[in-house]
Amino acid sequence: MNAMRRPTRWLVGLIGILVTTGLFLVPFAFVFTMAAKDTNEASLLEFSWPTHFQLWQNVVEVFRARDFMLVIAFINSTILTVASVTLMVVFGAMVAYVLDRRKSRLNPLINTLVLAGLIIPPAVVPTIWVMQSLGLFKTLPGLILVEVAFGLAFTVLTMRAFIASIPREIDEAAIVDGAGPLRLFFQVIFPLLRSVIVTIVVVQSIFVFNDFQNPLYFLPGSQNATVQLTLFNYMSQSQTTYNLLFANVLVITVPMLVMYIIFQRQIVAGMTSGAVKG
Amino acid sequence: MSSTTSSRDGSRVSLAKPPRASAEHVDATYPLWFHIPAGVIYIVLFIVPTIFSFYFAFTRWTLFKSTFIGFDNFVLFFSEPGLIGSLRNTLVYGFITSAAKVVLGMLLAVVLSAPIIARGYLRSVTFFPVLVSAVGVGITFQVLLDPFNGIVNKLISSVTGADGPGWLTDPDIALLSVAGIDVWKGLGLATLIYIAGIAAIPNEYFEAARVDGANSWQMFRHIILPLSFPATSTVIILSLIGGLRSFDLIWTTTQGGPGFASDVIASVIYKQYQAGFYGLSTAGNVILFVVVTAIIYPLSRWLNSKETVL
Numbered sequence: 001m002n003a004m005r006r007p008t009r010w011l012v013g014l015i016g017i018l019v020t021t022g023l024f025l026v027p028f029a030f031v032f033t034m035a036a037k038d039t040n041e042a043s044l045l046e047f048s049w050p051t052h053f054q055l056w057q058n059v060v061e062v063f064r065a066r067d068f069m070l071v072i073a074f075i076n077s078t079i080l081t082v083a084s085v086t087l088m089v090v091f092g093a094m095v096a097y098v099l100d101r102r103k104s105r106l107n108p109l110i111n112t113l114v115l116a117g118l119i120i121p122p123a124v125v126p127t128i129w130v131m132q133s134l135g136l137f138k139t140l141p142g143l144i145l146v147e148v149a150f151g152l153a154f155t156v157l158t159m160r161a162f163i164a165s166i167p168r169e170i171d172e173a174a175i176v177d178g179a180g181p182l183r184l185f186f187q188v189i190f191p192l193l194r195s196v197i198v199t200i201v202v203v204q205s206i207f208v209f210n211d212f213q214n215p216l217y218f219l220p221g222s223q224n225a226t227v228q229l230t231l232f233n234y235m236s237q238s239q240t241t242y243n244l245l246f247a248n249v250l251v252i253t254v255p256m257l258v259m260y261i262i263f264q265r266q267i268v269a270g271m272t273s274g275a276v277k278g
Numbered sequence: 279m280s281s282t283t284s285s286r287d288g289s290r291v292s293l294a295k296p297p298r299a300s301a302e303h304v305d306a307t308y309p310l311w312f313h314i315p316a317g318v319i320y321i322v323l324f325i326v327p328t329i330f331s332f333y334f335a336f337t338r339w340t341l342f343k344s345t346f347i348g349f350d351n352f353v354l355f356f357s358e359p360g361l362i363g364s365l366r367n368t369l370v371y372g373f374i375t376s377a378a379k380v381v382l383g384m385l386l387a388v389v390l391s392a393p394i395i396a397r398g399y400l401r402s403v404t405f406f407p408v409l410v411s412a413v414g415v416g417i418t419f420q421v422l423l424d425p426f427n428g429i430v431n432k433l434i435s436s437v438t439g440a441d442g443p444g445w446l447t448d449p450d451i452a453l454l455s456v457a458g459i460d461v462w463k464g465l466g467l468a469t470l471i472y473i474a475g476i477a478a479i480p481n482e483y484f485e486a487a488r489v490d491g492a493n494s495w496q497m498f499r500h501i502i503l504p505l506s507f508p509a510t511s512t513v514i515i516l517s518l519i520g521g522l523r524s525f526d527l528i529w530t531t532t533q534g535g536p537g538f539a540s541d542v543i544a545s546v547i548y549k550q551y552q553a554g555f556y557g558l559s560t561a562g563n564v565i566l567f568v569v570v571t572a573i574i575y576p577l578s579r580w581l582n583s584k585e586t587v588l
Contacts, residue, residue: 009392009393009394009395010394010395012389012392012394013394013395013396013397013400014395016389016390016394016396016400017396017399017400020400020403020404021403023462024403024404024406024407024462025403027418027419027422028406030418030421030422030429031414031418034421044427045421045424045427045428045429046427046429047429087319091315091316091319092316094312094313094315094316095312095313095316095317097308097312098308098309098310098312098313099313101307101308102308102310104310106310106313110313113320113325116325116328117320117324118519119519119570119571119574119575120328120567120570120571121522121523121544121563121566121567121570122324122327122328123327123328123330123331123560123563123564123567124547124548124551124559124560124563125331125334125339125341125551125556125559125560125563126326126327126328126330126331126334126560126563127323127324127327128341129327129330129334129341130322130323130326130327130330131323132341134322145319145323146323148319149319149320149322149323149324150324152316152319152320156316171307175307181306181307181308181309184307185312206408206409209411210410210411210412210413210414211411211526212411212412212413212525212526212529212530213525213526213529213544216548217548217551228411228413231413231414231417235417242421245417246418249414249417249418252411252414253409253410253411253414256409256410256411257406257409260409
């Protein structure tokens, strides 16, 4: 793989830059320029630099629209993402840990359930039926628990592989030092899972924050919208206001881009290093 | 540590403390109640609805009252052209997106594993679409692919002089256009998996091949292609599961239209739910369950068996 001659390295790199710029960067640049235009110029749908650059004004207007609906949606989405990912990670780690450490008659059943969770599409209306009988339908806690239920399988599967690489001697040492099962797990094992937790948190946060289908089914109604549903504010009306629509797209895309950039190195480190040192 | 040794069944032989019964020890250290919090949420909100879907699919249902009607929902599903078409579209969509992600992801990963200039930049740029929501991507492409004013068709007509196709409005190509957008959005993930797979191939193989005078194509064909098979099977399974269940992108670009041209089972489930046909919607769910399981389960077993042969 390292046998490339210098001209080839430059040539392939340059072709790559041209192709990826055209395919991947132009759509992003298009969103950005549209978000900075005034309404008339944006309606032409052209890819050009805005004559009146009014990005800030558009962003403010998007946040103020419909009684600060986007602000409320951001609060809802933040609560939804933080709560569901936290529960997924803690509860998922507990399952993965006991599943790996303890041979039990339950294990084959749990393994089957985990695989089922990865493959089976959730049954929508029966889920609504169950939630309604529990008083969880159309509530944020209900949606949080649904996201946890749908995300657990992936979390358990990923964590189990990682926990298997943590030597049991660590458990033994902690027990000799007098730690009970709760302290052993939360104070000794859980901190060692840091790198896999970062990976899962990033992946699941992207999934939950960007989710459209589950809020659409389980938390309908504009007063408790999540950020993905706010986009339809600017489309369902007779005339689409494209500059505000794209300002909205931009605003709800930024959080996940920033999170990825912050954690990029740790994700790569978590994927490559794997095992516990010492 | 030196005073403690652990045997296979988890019992401890400690010099400092008298040994305890192994079952009791395991029981105390790894309590089974750790399964309960996750288990309750998972069973109540996922397993129970899944099991009940097999009953409600055979009923006329208002959420409060259900009447058993036998196979009527399924008969309706398979006789209505708009509904049976969604089954075909689901399969087409799933297989096309999966195949494209395998081929393009592999090619891109090979290029991005080579020592080319601006490699970090290229890796980031191809991964960024993965971070954008399907709704955001769908809306953006709806505008980019606008038949008259979209920049894609403006580019086509300025180069060829002819009008570009109605990407999302022509019933013959709407589904393929959405599949293309799906590939655009998901390619970065497939590429990332392949890059990890190629990086895991021991360097000795490449060195030995170079000593034997292999060219780049031979290295790709005889080293990278067979030895990145675990990555291939991961990409196939993941993208097929995602593709067969896909809803967000289709709903935000075409809403299953024009007509029923790009309806998939997941969008039919939503439409029937909106229309209040809860039994029919649940029958769609059962059909999707059967389709996904009947494809993924044997396929993953077959891929696993090939993986262990290697």
